[in-house]
Amino acid sequence: MTLLGLAFYAIGAFVLAATATAVTRRDPVHAVVWLIASFLGTAGLFALLGAPVLAALQVVLYAGGIMVLFLFVVMAVRPEPRIAVIGRGGGRAVLALALGAGALLVGLVLAADPDAHAVLSTGSTSPRDLGALVFGPYALAVEGVSLLLFVPLVGALCLGRDPGRTGGGRL
């Protein structure tokens, strides 16, 4: 096993552990902080899998932008401390079901996929190549993304304003 392979498995184990911790927290603040750790680890995986641009974007956008927005809203809203999961006392059943589904998924990926043993070669995409692809054949999709980012901006503004203070400006 090469050093890169070792790093891949180490970071992969860290990402899985951090995500498992994140999705099992009761307190949303703890969950979001663990999720940031998970996303930073995923950025490491992206870099190892030959996508350094996306690794940087993952750190800047996901861990730095989206998760900070999350943290902001969690702290502004102050959710009530204890909200149960769906169903009463079903934690053990959910855990068993999740473990079963996980074993099934991994088994399917490893056994049923004929390409599962194909070895991933080391590669790296230069930002130039990715940019040429995204802004060349997919330029229209980039415009679609800009529209996609504009719509939630308007939606969040409409949803977020205080109906008591804006007076008659109802939609």
Next chain:
Amino acid sequence: MIVPCGHALSIAALLFLMGAVSVATRRNLFLVLVGVEVMLNAAGLAFIVGALRWHQLEGQAFVLFLLAVAAAEVAVGLALLVYGHRRTGSVDSGRYTSLRG
């Protein structure tokens, strides 16, 4: 790097599963959104593994769009959550009952 494609895809599958379990079992809407984020992230990881496996750059291009979708989803989701919290005083999905007949 001597990593079989299946191992990388297994990590993505397990991440997706954790997100799905969080979405399906949580009542706190913040943790439901956290689960959606985890699932989107897992999908991106699978795309990048595919891009490296078949040497197709489109997989990485799609992850860029996936990031935009995730950002849009979080913005609208959190705005809806704040709106719901203002109307009901709770982020517990079990207490959103104003549509009950």
